[in-house]
Amino acid sequence: MKITFLGTGTSTGVPEIGCQCEVCTSKDPRDWRLRTSVLVETGGKTILLDCGPDFRWQMITNKTYHLDAVLISHEHYDHVGGLDDLRPFCRVRGVDIYAEDYVAEAIETRIPYAFRIHKYPGVPNLELHRIGMEPFEAAGLSVIPIRVMHGRLPILGYRIGNMAYLTDLKYLPEEEYAKLEGLDMLIITALRKEDQPHPTHETLGEALVNIARIAPKESYLIHMGHRIGLHAVVEKELPPHVHLAYDGLKVGL
Template sequence: MMKITFLGTGTSTGNPEIGCTCEVCTSKDPRDWRLRASAFVEIDGKHLLIDCGPDFRLQMLTHSITRLDGVLVTHEHYDHVGGLDDLRPFCRDKGVDIYAEDNVAEAIITRMPYAFREFKYPGVPNLELIRISEQPFDAAGIKVIPIRILHGKLPILGYRIGNFAYLTDLKYISDDEIMKLRGLDVLVIDALRKGHHPSHEGLEEALQNIEKIRPKTAYLIHMSHRIGLHEFIEKELPANVHYAYDGLTITC
């Protein structure tokens, strides 16, 4: 059995957005307060993190997570890698394995050169960059299948682990990649807001892709404050589709 915890379900600005007084940003419902998107996967005694954004420290403290066996990085945008320096407490015994494509690995090195110098000063995070491609790979002994998607025009990766798949920042997915997602129990997929956006799926596009992929259950993530109040928008969805929220835990 696999356990998935949604550590963050918001877009790059988070919800509430700084300075905004809309009904979502001033909501008292905790389901409308969304940290930057990330998920924690527990399977076969292993702990895998998907993306490590700027809210990582708070997410770890909130959920009392004290061990990580690897980090799967979808792409190099700050809201998905901005917390990598905060991996330091997880590096005391050994380095933390970071699984990323070549271009993403190079972006991480450029932003954090101090972590990859031959002679490091004490206390820097010990990050072991493991470069991946579109081929399946093992992360701490767990088989992971990369899924090629487009974030606007930027090629990024989603991941399938067993009968669970996580697709964030999605705008386009090919039919060939959809075939890799057949037979899912749980699909997690991007739905920024209602209506069009140039680099993210809107709700309508997300629902169309869910129909193509045909998972048993789907959860929507990476929502902005423009999506609406959770209490009401949840009621508008098909029976097998749900808006995820921070702290939601599911099993499959």
């Protein structure tokens, strides 16, 4: 399995518009973060986890020419804003999109032209699959949904093989931890430092507590804002098996 971190930033991205802090003005490319999205390649299949507004550029810079499925965590714009840009992948067949009911309804409301019976030529051909909490198959691969609480909003994380993706996490219901046993890789939110708590996202300190409990072999932090600090500094402060992911990072399992 190959994991590519297409974007590792929070909803505003980094640099944040108008900010002159040391992170937003950093010359280190690891401090420049597009909106969070991850590409999973395994068994000859390519699956996209979340499709935000930076999707087009992420596909171009990563030289991605094929997608088999897209898994959506929730309806917020930074996770669905790129769905219209799936059009080039729809020329041969439709792209399969997996999302739970309320997210599917939100997608249909935001881009209704993609789901009409009589479609305007050139609109994306999206095959929307509604999922629940039961395991399902996407592109022939087994996927286990993980209930994640984004503050009070229930959203989905996903486990594919021994990799799990938990974005926009504030806390996990107790019964979900059993689904995360035996992971080789955990990808998990760490919005900013623990002295700056947030009502709907984990801080770095909260993420480290969850990582210690889940006990994966390796963990990669995502969905970070500029308040996380400089990559070069924070990476040195982390335990050896925990890493600050950055855009373009590729990791093999």
